[in-house]
Amino acid sequence: MKKLLFLILITLLPLTSMSQDNPYPKLYIAENGDSLILITLEHVQKLNIEHVELLKYKELSDSLNEQIIDYEIVIIKDNELISNLESQLILRDDISLNQDEIIKNLEEKNKKTEKKLKRNVFFNKVGVICIIVLGVLIII
8 A cells, every 4th residue: 555655656746856966856755654744855854854764766757768767765754753743744735645635636736727828828829919910000
């Protein structure tokens, strides 16, 4: 079950951070029993986290040449630290580990993005038409 959650987290949630020293994206996850919490790099740097387990996760990318992408998954296993993190973090509604909720939230965001793109394309077309009309009026 946890492997499935890791797969979902890695493929659907682009909450990774890149550093120049380490080219691999890092995904920080606090594990408390069956619940997992996504943690930002900022929170990891603020806290003195010693109880971590580093895993390497390899994934085939969608590109034609099937590149292998390496992820470093940091799993925090200290229960006291996790409860402190839970109290410090404001968990967003869209960071849910339920697969159906993740897919539903992503579909909603996708629809909103499509609407914004359609609106932007419309206004761009109107803007181009206005510029052409103004140019013709100035020439005349």
